[in-house]
Amino acid sequence: MSDRNTFLAFGMAGVLAAGTLAASATMAAEDNFPDGNITFLVAAGAGGGTDNFARTIQPLLEERLDTTVNVINLPTASGAIAHQRTASGKADGRTLDFASSTLVTSLAAGQNPTGLDQLTPVARMQSDVMALVVNPDKYEDLEAFMEHAREQPGDTVIGGTAAASPDKMAFLAFQDATGLDLSFVPYDQEGSTAANVLSGNIDGMFNEISSITGYTESGKMKPILFFAEQPLEGFSEVPTTVGQGWDLTNGNERGVFVSAKTSPELVNRLESALHEIYQSDQYQQYAERVHLDYRDGWMGSDAYQQKLQQDLKQYRTLLKQQ
Structure with a gap:
């Protein structure tokens, strides 16, 4: 084998090894998830609908993932700080952004610097009328x-x-x-x-x-x-x-987001856990108690992403017409 071919062979082997190590590290992280505490960043003040939503999920997620969840309220600038911290933080699935439709309405109005390309929706859990x-x-x-x-x-x-x-x-x-x-x-x-x-x-x-x-x-x-x-x-x-005769059904939706850099595997893991919570008696009793059961709130990651993009387009159009 020529020196050049030998060099290429070693180079290729190095690339494959690096890829294998990275994949192994990712699998290990997913197997051990969450391997530490989880933080809920609530893009709203204490006592409101989004805060109550997050604090209802808190003990239910702790039980399912055998971890501790810390809740931090970040209402400043319509929750923009919460979105920024989520987007720029570690993509380990341990920082969850709890947000309402204000995320996309403020984005449409140019008041939120964090775009939908910087956050991945895990799930929508409420569709408030x-x-x-x-x-x-x-x-x-x-x-x-x-x-x-x-x-x-x-x-x-x-x-x-x-x-x-x-x-x-x-x-x-x-x-x-x-x-x-x-x-x-x-x-x-x-x-x-x-x-x-x-x-x-x-x-x-x-x-x-x-x-x-x-x-x-x-x-x-x-x-x-x-x-x-x-x-x-x-x-x-x-x-x-x-x-x-008016095709208007949007209300105030509430969902959970992570950094867009989070692996699809971790997003799926979180989505599955939240879906189990959504279907639980504890969550459904809460939804009924606060009148969030008039229509189905659940929407998975992919469907919610599409809905957010549609809403953003609609809201930008409405704002241009005012």
């Missing part, structure tokens, strides 16, 4: 609200949380579908939005049903429209967007 809610002393139903909005163009004011939120996207989609001339006022907190609806300072607000249950059960607020295909159980008299 969006509602248009009013003070019943002001509007009896959707027809009364629509009549006022048509007669007073520009004077009907809707509130929501933040200027690049699922609430704002619901407002823009509703306005686009109905052709109504409405105004949107963003508030820093959900409580401030609700207070202004109750006081009559604004005409209504968009919010997910899980967050307004206390108000609706007390009779202080009334949902007059749901972003859904079919009437919701317990709200048969409340019209739906699809029933009105």
Whole structure:
């Protein structure tokens, strides 16, 4: 064998050996996963829907993976810090980003520097139904609200949380579908939005049903429209967007993300664990208790990735039209 061929043979053997070692290391990491504590980075403040979601998953994942899970809330800049830390951190499957649809709405608005190419969705576990809610002393139903909005163009004011939120996207989609001339006022907190609806300072607000249950059960607020295909159980008299001929069903989704550099094997491992949790009695009881059971929340990694891309395109279009 010539020196050149000998050199090439040794070179090829080195490449193969390196590849074998890398593969072995990856397999070992997967076999030992998680081999340490797991961190949940919650892209929202304490006490909200996304935080409650993460803290419900925490003990269930600890049990299934025989590990300890630490929860850290990072609400700054609509959760952008949580997304950045997840994307730039170790791709070992031990840093999980718990996020709502604000991840993609803030990205559409140019307020989130972490793109969908930097994060891999593990699973969607919640699809919270969006509602248009009013003070019943002001509007009896959707027809009364629509009549006022048509007669007073520009004077009907809707509130929501933040200027690049699922609430704002619901407002823009509703306005686009109905052709109504409405105004949107963003508030820093959900409580401030609700207070202004109750006081009559604004005409209504968009919010997910899980967050307004206390108000609706007390009779202080009334949902007059749901972003859904079919009437919701317990709200048969409340019209739906699809029933009105408007193809609007997006609500506030919540899911789990990891760094895009994470191996498909680890993503599959996490997806499987989360799916088991989703199907468990403990999780389903929680979902029913907080009214997250009106529609199936589960969506696997690949399907959720496609849904996020579709949503991003839609939200960018809506923002350009405002």
